Amino acid sequence: MNEHDQQHFAEQRKLRVRVQAPSDAPIAPTTGLKEQSAENFYVRQLVRSQLRLAISVASGVLALLLGFAALVMAGSSMEQITLLGIPLSWWVLGVGMYPLIIVAGLLYTWSAVRNERRYRSIAK
Numbered sequence: 001m002n003e004h005d006q007q008h009f010a011e012q013r014k015l016r017v018r019v020q021a022p023s024d025a026p027i028a029p030t031t032g033l034k035e036q037s038a039e040n041f042y043v044r045q046l047v048r049s050q051l052r053l054a055i056s057v058a059s060g061v062l063a064l065l066l067g068f069a070a071l072v073m074a075g076s077s078m079e080q081i082t083l084l085g086i087p088l089s090w091w092v093l094g095v096g097m098y099p100l101i102i103v104a105g106l107l108y109t110w111s112a113v114r115n116e117r118r119y120r121s122i123a124k
Contacts, residue, residue: 046119
């Protein structure tokens with residue numbers, strides 16, 4: 001190494017700036033993320049899957065109810081048909097929706113139990 005190269009390296013060292021954390025800074029990053037165990041992870045996944053299931057079943061029942069209501073409002077011919085003196089539209093909304101709600105409840109229960117069985121099989 002000649003003298004010219006040594007001067008060049010000395011000039012480069014002057015341009016470099018050493019960056020470091022303050023001495024009182026915490027060693028671990030504080031990003032708000034906690035170290036979570038596998039059990040906590042699976043419990044969170046179970047809760048999320050149950051929430052998704054509840055939202056999908058509730059939105060499906062709501063869509064059916066609104067669809068029936070729109071059908072009743074649009075079809076004026078349903079008002080002319082009566083059973084025991086009650087218009088057909090009232091029968092559809094008042095009586096016809098209960099079996100659908102019961103079926104939706106049963107489907108939700110079966111799916112929720114299936115999700116919990118999956119969780120238990122993983123958590124063992």
